[in-house]
Amino acid sequence: MHLVRAHVDYYEALTHYHGGDAPAAIRALRQGVHTRPAGFPWPRSFMLARTAELQARRGQVEAACASWAAFLDESATLSSATVDTAVRQLHGHLRPHGRHPAAAEVLRRAALRSRLDLPWSAGT
Numbered sequence: 001m002h003l004v005r006a007h008v009d010y011y012e013a014l015t016h017y018h019g020g021d022a023p024a025a026i027r028a029l030r031q032g033v034h035t036r037p038a039g040f041p042w043p044r045s046f047m048l049a050r051t052a053e054l055q056a057r058r059g060q061v062e063a064a065c066a067s068w069a070a071f072l073d074e075s076a077t078l079s080s081a082t083v084d085t086a087v088r089q090l091h092g093h094l095r096p097h098g099r100h101p102a103a104a105e106v107l108r109r110a111a112l113r114s115r116l117d118l119p120w121s122a123g124t
Contacts, residue, residue: 006036010047017054026054033070042082045075049086056093064093065102072109087114 009032016024029051036044052067068090075083090110097103 006032006040006043006047009035010043013047013050022054022058026051026058029054041074042078042080045071045078045083045086048074049083049089053086053089053093061094061097061100062102065100065106068094068106069102069109072106072113076113 009028013025013028013032016022016028029047033044033047033051036047038044048067048071052064052071055064055067071086071090075086087110091107094103094107098107
């Protein structure tokens, strides 16, 4: 039942976002992360990244940093183009706020992750 609720929350977030109601979209995404079972790291990661992106666009730096930190935790074992794109978006949104302590920490963690995600041949 939780999985179905999480899907509904995601689609509600899309509807709110495209309808111009970013705060409602953020609430729906946060609810979706909360109701999605922990055994589903990819969709949870995706929802956390979207939440952070919307928060950053609204100037909610602290909230975006918290969401991106949770995204980095949740996606630590994942390897996908979608996750890589979310990490690049993280850098783009937080780089202007790099002096903010929470943003600096999330940027540091994301940079470390990016270095660890390099292909084997990068070091040779």
